Amino acid sequence: MQHLDEGTIHSWLDGALSADEAVRVEVHVKECPQCAAAVAEARGFIAGSSRILTALDNAPRGVMPAAVARKRVDSIVWRVAATVLVVAAGTLVVVRNRGADEQLMSAKTERVTLSSQPSAATEQQAPPAGGPASTSTAGTSPKAAGGGAPAIARSGVSAQRTTALAGQPAGVSGLAGAPTSQAPTFAPSRVAAVAAMDAAAEPERLKVVGSPQGIGANVTLYEVAPGDTVTLTESIPISLNSIVVRGAIRAPMAQQSVGKSAAAPSKGRADAATTVAQDSQRAGGISLAAPAVSAPIASQVEMANQLNAITWTDPITRTTLTLSGRMSEARLQELRIRIDRERAAAAAKKNP
Amino acid sequence: MTDVERLFRTYNAALVRYLTRRLGDRDWAEEVAQETFVRALRQTSIQNERAWLFAVATNLVRDEARKDMRRRKHLALLAEQEREEVVEPEETTLERAQEAAMARKAVDALAERDRLALLMREEGLDYNEIAEALQLSPGSVGTTLSRARRRLVESYEALQKNREEREKNAAS
Numbered sequence: 001m002q003h004l005d006e007g008t009i010h011s012w013l014d015g016a017l018s019a020d021e022a023v024r025v026e027v028h029v030k031e032c033p034q035c036a037a038a039v040a041e042a043r044g045f046i047a048g049s050s051r052i053l054t055a056l057d058n059a060p061r062g063v064m065p066a067a068v069a070r071k072r073v074d075s076i077v078w079r080v081a082a083t084v085l086v087v088a089a090g091t092l093v094v095v096r097n098r099g100a101d102e103q104l105m106s107a108k109t110e111r112v113t114l115s116s117q118p119s120a121a122t123e124q125q126a127p128p129a130g131g132p133a134s135t136s137t138a139g140t141s142p143k144a145a146g147g148g149a150p151a152i153a154r155s156g157v158s159a160q161r162t163t164a165l166a167g168q169p170a171g172v173s174g175l176a177g178a179p180t181s182q183a184p185t186f187a188p189s190r191v192a193a194v195a196a197m198d199a200a201a202e203p204e205r206l207k208v209v210g211s212p213q214g215i216g217a218n219v220t221l222y223e224v225a226p227g228d229t230v231t232l233t234e235s236i237p238i239s240l241n242s243i244v245v246r247g248a249i250r251a252p253m254a255q256q257s258v259g260k261s262a263a264a265p266s267k268g269r270a271d272a273a274t275t276v277a278q279d280s281q282r283a284g285g286i287s288l289a290a291p292a293v294s295a296p297i298a299s300q301v302e303m304a305n306q307l308n309a310i311t312w313t314d315p316i317t318r319t320t321l322t323l324s325g326r327m328s329e330a331r332l333q334e335l336r337i338r339i340d341r342e343r344a345a346a347a348a349k350k351n352p
Numbered sequence: 353m354t355d356v357e358r359l360f361r362t363y364n365a366a367l368v369r370y371l372t373r374r375l376g377d378r379d380w381a382e383e384v385a386q387e388t389f390v391r392a393l394r395q396t397s398i399q400n401e402r403a404w405l406f407a408v409a410t411n412l413v414r415d416e417a418r419k420d421m422r423r424r425k426h427l428a429l430l431a432e433q434e435r436e437e438v439v440e441p442e443e444t445t446l447e448r449a450q451e452a453a454m455a456r457k458a459v460d461a462l463a464e465r466d467r468l469a470l471l472m473r474e475e476g477l478d479y480n481e482i483a484e485a486l487q488l489s490p491g492s493v494g495t496t497l498s499r500a501r502r503r504l505v506e507s508y509e510a511l512q513k514n515r516e517e518r519e520k521n522a523a524s
Binding site: 016055 | 356357360369372373375376377378379381390393448451452454455456458459470471473474478479492493494495496497498499500501502504505508
């Protein structure tokens with residue numbers, strides 16, 4: 001065996017050689033005084049460089065302003081918390097809006113236009129900068145603030161549940177005036193319902209390619225052909241009371257002036273939602289997580305025109321199901337029959 | 353605990369030490385480490401966490417260093433001037449400060465790749481992780497590290513020798 005090169009010796013001492021190579025090196029070092037000396041020298045370099053580097057650990061805090069530095073110590077935790085809050089709030093707003101539309105559609109028509117998506121995006125993206133802008137956020141998010149009491153209650157609940165889900169104090173102060181009776185029991189039961197339906201909705205033949213987690217609706221993506229997917233959205237009935245009213249008044253409310261919503265009787269509740277919206281915006285500014293929430297919304301809006309959808313009510317679970325995809329309604333009806341069959345089979349399997 | 357929280361708790365200390373040694377400024381190091389974890393937030397999945405974090409931190413330093421080089425040089429100069437004006441500290445502290453200054457000089461004298469590989473190894477990264485973070489072939493890590501260690505120790509010893517001679521001259 002040739003003499004060992006320095007790199008191999010360091011690799012060996014660092015435990016980076018394979019077992020075979022390590023044995024070969026070890027045998028050679030025992031027999032070759034020259035390489036044994038090189039190994040001893042390498043050990044010295046390893047220990048010496050470690051010691052030298054340790055001297056760098058008491059580096060000064062000189063160059064950067066001390067006040068800024070101290071403030072940063074806990075900020076990562078807050079960034080993480082803020083991101084969780086933004087994602088939770090974003091999911092809630094988007095999914096609940098979608099749920100509202102589906103309820104509305106099931107009552108009125110079989111055709112889905114997904115017209116609500118742009119307004120969901122607006123809620124996420126409205127900048128809180130300055131007085132007028134933040135007022136408009138308040139006017140957009142709880143659109144119902146100027147219009148009807150049930151919708152106001154809904155915005156309050158939305159805000160509260162956001163807080164409950166995120167487990168963070170942010171936004172609590174703004175919620176002082178919000179109704180407190182609905183939220184605590186609401187969220188857990190909803191989550192349980194989603195979980196149960198996830199299990200029940202598991203299809204056996206259609207290929208599931210994704211099931212984005214959401215609160216307020218259960219979404220399953222099926223692949224019917226390569227690159228050709230349909231979306232099954234299952235609204236959870238518990239949201240019917242609060243959502244249907246809001247959806248019904250959405251169109252007129254969207255056109256109402258900002259001033260009217262600000263002057264609404266339940267201003268405190270509108271403020272509660274505003275606080276959450278602003279907190280989300282602020283947190284988004286820090287963590288840059290907001291784009292991640294809003295990007296998919298934008299793409300959904302763009303796709304909306306080309307989508308067809310059918311809506312029906314599941315006879316067993318009484319939930320509203322919406323199937324949408326880039327294909328004819330007849331094809332969707334076909335798929336609906338298959339999905340119904342598979343859901344029934346899955347349910348039967350689960351509760352024989 | 354979220355994934356990023358876990359990452360932070362697992363790797364923050366090593367990352368800050370690595371960056372402190374690399375940058376010579378703890379505040380700056382903490383700043384870069386935190387930015388690294390913020391970047392991790394945006395990742396959907398990271399295959400080799402430690403290699404990824406050290407690579408991103410290294411790139412952040414490189415980018416920022418390029419941007420802030422002139423500003424920092426100026427500030428460092430000011431800080432040095434201020435230190436010179438300060439009353440001489442007691443001997444043990446002086447001794448330690450001199451050691452740190454020599455270590456800094458010796459580390460700075462290394463080639464960038466050697467320096468980074470060595471600092472990463474000191475934080476426990478294995479050869480594969482170092483190779484991944486620095487985009488080296490795994491087979492060359494041993495050579496890189498052996499060269500870095502030898503040069504670091506040799507230049508530190510040279511600086512030490514210089515200092516001793518200066519002190520001897522001053523005494524005589």
